[in-house]
Amino acid sequence: MKQYFILMRPLLSEMIGSFNRGFGLGSRKRKKTKTVSRGTSIALYLFIVLLLSFYSVMYGIGITQAAIKTGNLDGFIHMAAVGAPILILLFGILQAIPTLYHESSLEILLVLPVKPSVIIAGKMTQAFIPVTLFPTLAFLPALITHGVMTARPWPYFVQLVPFMFFIMLAPFALITILVMVLMRYTKFARDKDRFQMVTSVLAILIAIVFSVVINMKNMSDQIPGYSVVAPGGIPPFLQGALRFLPSSAFGVGMLVRAGSWQTLLYGSAALALNAAALALLLLLANKLYLPGVLGLKAGARRHRELSPEQQVRALTPRSAYRAIVSKEWKLLLRTPAFFTQTILGATLFPAMMIGILAVTLVNLEKSALEGASLIAMARSWVASGLWEKFSWLLVLIVSGLAAFFSGTNMMSASSLSRQGSLFAYSKLMPVPIRTQVLAWLTPGMTTMTLIWLILTLGLTVFLSASWFFGLIVFFTAWLNAYLVQMTGFYTDMVFPLLDWTNEIQAVKNTKGALVTSLGMFAYLGLLTGFSFLVLRLSGGRSAVTAVSIFLFALIFSIWISFLVVKRAGRLFRAIDI
Amino acid sequence: MKWQKMIQLKNVSKSYDGIHKAVDNLTLDIRDGEIFGFLGPNGAGKTTTLKLITGLLSLDQGSITVNGHDIEQDPLEAKRLFAFVPDNPDTFLRLKGIEYLRFIADIYGVDKKDREERVRDLTRRFGIQDVLNQMIRTYSHGMKQKLILTGALLHDPETWLLDEPMTGLDPASSFQLKQLMREHADAGKTVLFSTHVLEVAERVCDRLSVIDRGKLLFVGTMSELKERYAEDSSLESLFLRLVNDSGSEGMTESFSL
Numbered sequence: 001m002k003q004y005f006i007l008m009r010p011l012l013s014e015m016i017g018s019f020n021r022g023f024g025l026g027s028r029k030r031k032k033t034k035t036v037s038r039g040t041s042i043a044l045y046l047f048i049v050l051l052l053s054f055y056s057v058m059y060g061i062g063i064t065q066a067a068i069k070t071g072n073l074d075g076f077i078h079m080a081a082v083g084a085p086i087l088i089l090l091f092g093i094l095q096a097i098p099t100l101y102h103e104s105s106l107e108i109l110l111v112l113p114v115k116p117s118v119i120i121a122g123k124m125t126q127a128f129i130p131v132t133l134f135p136t137l138a139f140l141p142a143l144i145t146h147g148v149m150t151a152r153p154w155p156y157f158v159q160l161v162p163f164m165f166f167i168m169l170a171p172f173a174l175i176t177i178l179v180m181v182l183m184r185y186t187k188f189a190r191d192k193d194r195f196q197m198v199t200s201v202l203a204i205l206i207a208i209v210f211s212v213v214i215n216m217k218n219m220s221d222q223i224p225g226y227s228v229v230a231p232g233g234i235p236p237f238l239q240g241a242l243r244f245l246p247s248s249a250f251g252v253g254m255l256v257r258a259g260s261w262q263t264l265l266y267g268s269a270a271l272a273l274n275a276a277a278l279a280l281l282l283l284l285a286n287k288l289y290l291p292g293v294l295g296l297k298a299g300a301r302r303h304r305e306l307s308p309e310q311q312v313r314a315l316t317p318r319s320a321y322r323a324i325v326s327k328e329w330k331l332l333l334r335t336p337a338f339f340t341q342t343i344l345g346a347t348l349f350p351a352m353m354i355g356i357l358a359v360t361l362v363n364l365e366k367s368a369l370e371g372a373s374l375i376a377m378a379r380s381w382v383a384s385g386l387w388e389k390f391s392w393l394l395v396l397i398v399s400g401l402a403a404f405f406s407g408t409n410m411m412s413a414s415s416l417s418r419q420g421s422l423f424a425y426s427k428l429m430p431v432p433i434r435t436q437v438l439a440w441l442t443p444g445m446t447t448m449t450l451i452w453l454i455l456t457l458g459l460t461v462f463l464s465a466s467w468f469f470g471l472i473v474f475f476t477a478w479l480n481a482y483l484v485q486m487t488g489f490y491t492d493m494v495f496p497l498l499d500w501t502n503e504i505q506a507v508k509n510t511k512g513a514l515v516t517s518l519g520m521f522a523y524l525g526l527l528t529g530f531s532f533l534v535l536r537l538s539g540g541r542s543a544v545t546a547v548s549i550f551l552f553a554l555i556f557s558i559w560i561s562f563l564v565v566k567r568a569g570r571l572f573r574a575i576d577i
Numbered sequence: 578m579k580w581q582k583m584i585q586l587k588n589v590s591k592s593y594d595g596i597h598k599a600v601d602n603l604t605l606d607i608r609d610g611e612i613f614g615f616l617g618p619n620g621a622g623k624t625t626t627l628k629l630i631t632g633l634l635s636l637d638q639g640s641i642t643v644n645g646h647d648i649e650q651d652p653l654e655a656k657r658l659f660a661f662v663p664d665n666p667d668t669f670l671r672l673k674g675i676e677y678l679r680f681i682a683d684i685y686g687v688d689k690k691d692r693e694e695r696v697r698d699l700t701r702r703f704g705i706q707d708v709l710n711q712m713i714r715t716y717s718h719g720m721k722q723k724l725i726l727t728g729a730l731l732h733d734p735e736t737w738l739l740d741e742p743m744t745g746l747d748p749a750s751s752f753q754l755k756q757l758m759r760e761h762a763d764a765g766k767t768v769l770f771s772t773h774v775l776e777v778a779e780r781v782c783d784r785l786s787v788i789d790r791g792k793l794l795f796v797g798t799m800s801e802l803k804e805r806y807a808e809d810s811s812l813e814s815l816f817l818r819l820v821n822d823s824g825s826e827g828m829t830e831s832f833s834l
Contacts (some may be wrong), residue, residue, distance in 0.1 A: 003588075090764060096735075196667050304710060305709075306675060306709055306710045311675065311693075311696070311697075312693055312707070314675045314676070314679060315675070315678070315679050315689070315692050315693055315696060316679075316689070317682070317683060317688065317689050318679075318683045319683070319689075320683055320686070321685035322683070323679070323680050323684055324679075324684075326673065327676075327680055330671065330672060330676065331671055331672075334671040334712075421665075421667070421668060422668060422669065424633055424663065425668065427632060428631055428632070428633065428656060428661055429631050429656065429684050430653045430654075430656040430657040430684070430685065431653075527779070554682075573635050576633070576635060
């Protein structure tokens with residue numbers, strides 16, 4: 001046990017350290033090394049925790065108010081008991097492979113005079129903790145709020161933390177065992193990149209299908225998840241899910257019967273089940289983990305040798321710009337973490353949203369609320385030219401959607417950090433920095449332009465709209481998407497993370513990623529406020545407001561472009577590597 | 578004979594933390610047509626100096642020119658003139674060998690005929706022609722090193738800057754590299770390399786320098802070093818004396834060969 005705690009110190013530091021570095025809190029080799037206070041680090045953690053907790057509390061209030069009205073007070077506990085393990089299963093498979101199989105620290109640890117079982121336990125803990133953070137922050141504050149509002153007995157609150165732990169540990173053990181078995185015994189999983197790529201794509205697709213299915217079920221929800229507290233008791237899909245999640249079923253018993261002695265029975269059952277799951281995990285890990293890691297190949301597949309003709313073809317000259325763009329695309333497509341966090345996210349997210357919208361519209365058509373058809377109304381709104389009277393609304397909605405979709409696209413926000421140690425080569429190349437920056441940004445900008453070209457064409461054809469309508473949609477969307485991408489990139493230039501050890505850090509743990517994904521919400525708020533202000537000041541003139549919204553984004557885009565160009569000019573001087 | 582100064586360092590200083598100097602007021606001329614060895618214990622400032630010459634690090638003080646082009650004022654022209662091989666070849670791991678070579682050839686604007694010939698010639702000399710269609714991450718350390726060397730020499734640069742280039746190379750490839758270095762210098766061009774392997778420095782270098790804690794301790798030929806200490810010892814013992822005289826603590830440990 002002592003060795004375990006000694007080992008956990010560097011492993012936890014590694015985990016927290018990568019987060020710190022990502023947010024620019026660690027020391028980097030710069031001209032003047034800045035030491036950032038521990039207070040700043042804690043403040044940032046606190047901010048993120050508070051932000052997520054705030055959303056959780058607000059959600060808890062909303063759903064509990066509904067539950068009090070319907071009298072279905074236990075629905076939310078059931079939902080948390082099912083939701084958290086599902087998140088663990090999805091995040092688990094995304095997180096476990098890179099943490100357990102890609103971190104280089106394992107090789108250093110293996111040569112230490114420490115029992116392999118201790119190292120394995122340490123690595124499992126290192127994988128488990130980050131996976132549990134989001135589900136805990138998403139559900140725990142909401143469950144506390146729920147408990148206060150519904151005046152639950154004190155054992156409910158005492159048992160909340162063990163409840164969260166119990167409903168997450170067993171699913172984590174299950175998914176980790178599955179990963180280890182695949183790694184150890186299947187040829188397919190021996191190539192860790194291929195395995196990570198395929199499992200990540202599958203996990204994301206499952207998440208999308210799950211979202212669409214839930215959306216179909218909860219069509220009439222006033223707030224997301226309302227149906228779980230609707231009158232008539234616990235919905236069948238939650239009851240069905242709990243049959244496959246025994247640790248969650250016992251956990252539900254712990255909280256629902258918190259006022260009775262039965263809670264101890266449920267708690268003991270949950271504890272026993274988790275202890276068994278943990279024991280099985282560690283037992284199997286002792287047999288599978290190390291042989292699994294050591295048996296991995298770095299994607300060594302048999303490659304045919306190049307014939308002299310093929311070699312000549314493979315060496316065809318290109319411009320330096322095209323060479324860098326090609327290299328960027330190859331690295332994006334071949335690096336699992338880069339691919340899933342950039343190309344896959346950027347393309348699947350709009351597809352998912354459109355899928356959900358389509359399902360919603362089709363369902364509405366079927367239910368034919370009061371005989372009205374939303375699709376027909378939208379077509380008529382566009383065809384009659386009525387939309388021009390509300391052009392500001394169109395511009396605002398398209399701006400918001402573009403910024404939102406762009407916020408899920410980390411291609412530009414990670415352009416510099418993705419270079420990692422390759423940044424040294426960028427400094428060595430006799431290629432102007434601005435050419436290089438343009439090449440780094442090309443994949444993100446190309447993807448974004450293509451997405452909006454397809455979306456605009458689809459929308460214009462679907463609504464039988466004029467080319468003028470299409471142009472407004474496209475340029476508004478492009479401008480806002482560009483603004484979000486460039487803001488993320490500029491942040492990445494100011495706070496690059498080049499000394500990452502795991503590729504996922506370069507696309508997720510950077511300030512650029514943070515600003516792109518969260519800053520977009522601030523921009524949306526600002527834009528909406530500005531729109532209503534102009535509408536009021538202009539006496540309700542739609543065209544004036546629409547143009548103002550467009551100009552708002554345009555001015556910000558020009559400003560951020562200027563900052564990027566200026567920063568690029570001295571990028572090589574600003575960053576020593 | 579009048580030497581051209583290919584690389585000139587004038588009063589160069591560099592500090593990472595603003596307090597301790599990794600390179601301290603270094604002045605050095607490296608001439609055309611010579612193989613110049615850069616020796617020193619661990620942490621002496623060799624890699625930092627090479628990184629300063631290549632522009633990877635910015636100067637705190639002084640100036641560096643490569644064939645008359647200042648690395649800070651005229652970086653693109655200076656960079657066209659040299660090739661740099663870093664001490665760590667783990668790079669571009671998800672490109673295939675041939676893709677990496679094409680990338681480098683494109684960046685340096687090597688024309689079609691030259692790139693085909695040089696890729697063929699260099700990969701054959703280093704024995705990596707059969708693995709060019711594989712991803713670099715599947716290569717062994719030595720193979721990666723050979724590929725990086727091939728890429729560095731692809732545009733036939735005037736100056737080679739090599740940081741510990743023999744590390745990981747098998748004896749045959751090491752011999753090939755030494756031969757290439759000699760041919761390059763004999764053609765009137767420059768090779769500057771850092772090494773820990775004193776036997777290599779002794780055999781290959783036309784001139785060498787010894788650096789410790791950022792300060793230059795010696796520059797000259799092997800015979801000049803022997804003259805200075807008036808003894809006919811190996812480079813190893815002369816090196817140890819030189820650095821010990823400068824008061825480097827722990828040097829003996831780092832150079833216990």
